[in-house]
Amino acid sequence: MxxxxxxxxxxxxxxxxxxxxxxxxxxxxxxxxxxxxxxxxxxxxxxxxxxxxxxxxxxxxxxxxxxxxxxxxxxxxxxxxxxxxxxxxxxxxxxxxxxxxxxxxxxxxxxxxxxxxxxxxxxxxxxxxxxxxxxxxSGVLVRRILALGVGSFITQMATSVLMIAMNNVLLSHGGSTAIAGMNVVNAVQTFIMLPIWGISLGIQPIIGYNFGAKNYERVKSILVSAMVFSTVIATVASLFIYFVPEGLVAVFNQSEELVRFGSHAMVIFLLFTPLIGFQIIGAGFFQATPGEHHAMFQ
Incomplete structure (x- = not known):
């Protein structure tokens, strides 16, 4: 620490x-x-x-x-x-x-x-x-810390690079309205991801403890439960977004042009939201269990 x-x-x-x-x-x-x-x-x-x-x-x-x-x-x-x-x-x-x-x-x-x-x-x-x-x-500790954290760093960096590329394309083809619309979409996506991130962070100490104790059955049970629960959250959120995208965008801004663009972009951009739970929980699992996993899945 x-x-x-x-x-x-x-x-x-x-x-x-x-x-x-x-x-x-x-x-x-x-x-x-x-x-x-x-x-x-x-x-x-x-x-x-x-x-x-x-x-x-x-x-x-x-x-x-x-x-x-x-x-x-x-x-x-x-x-x-x-x-x-x-x-x-x-x-x-x-x-x-x-x-x-x-x-x-x-x-x-x-x-x-x-x-x-x-x-x-x-x-x-x-x-x-x-x-x-x-x-x-300590060189040894720093290397171990960075090795465990590099996965999250790459994920966040990839997100930033995606935002840079997307914003520049939006600025060229849609101007400030398009950027504002995607900011709304990103805000809605963040609301969806927050509880899933919370689940991922919450299970990591428990999974890490049981993985170290070689209690693999409990690790698998926690992993499956977290993935199912997170996927349910993401799926319900996706259905809500699909049916009322205009209402969600209007919460942030009443501009007709922004609502029209933002609602259309939201449905497309968040089309595969149900997969977010599986991805976030999976990444959290590998962070919590550094080392070989073959024994766990035998």
Missing amino acids: GNAFTLLILVSIVFTVLCLIFLDSVLTAFGANREILDPAADYTRIILFASIFMIIGSGMNNFIRAEGNPKKSMFTLLIGSILNVILAPVFIFGFDWGMEGAALATAISQLISALWVMSHFFTEKSVLKIRIKNMQL
Whole structure:
């Protein structure tokens, strides 16, 4: 945990510095045109300065869950979300701070979440403690951490590359309306994926423990149950999207052009949503069980 904590700090610093240096290029690559580049830069600049809180908070929250405190881990996520929902309208409309207000609300929410997470490791309830002696990087530990995390990194990086390519195509053929419509589609997809991600993260410590104890029957039972439950969630969500796409888009924006484009794009883009559960749970399973799997499936 000490090595992971150090890596989180280093990654957040490198990420922030590089993005600030190449901010306009990064935003342009993601599809920002002249119309939205300045407000996007105002928002992103504040978010980047607060990214260290987001990275440390979300990263260390995994250790809270792994040591047997899933409820506290869930509460950590709720703190940031609820604070953001409360502060955003106050800063945007009450103080008339616009995009900067939205970013500041997110930054403060991430800061509070990070402080809440870190405070856990200095209480008696925590099994794991943060010790400076454990924060000195070890080559062996760093390699093992990176080996386990590279799968998630590649997945997230692939998603970012997809967004860059898609936004540039949308900007060329549909303009700002098309980009706004796909942002709505991505938001809806995120709502669907959140509970499935929660299931995947929740089963990983249990699967890892039982896999290590060679209790393969319980591992298979948990894996199958999680896949079935996640697939049911994704399938029900897909049916809902298929029948009322216009209503979902209208929640975000009342523009007729945006509703027309967004609802059509949503049905096509989320056509294979029922497969998401299988994919996310499967990826979580392999992260939780590093090593040989042939004995388990004999």
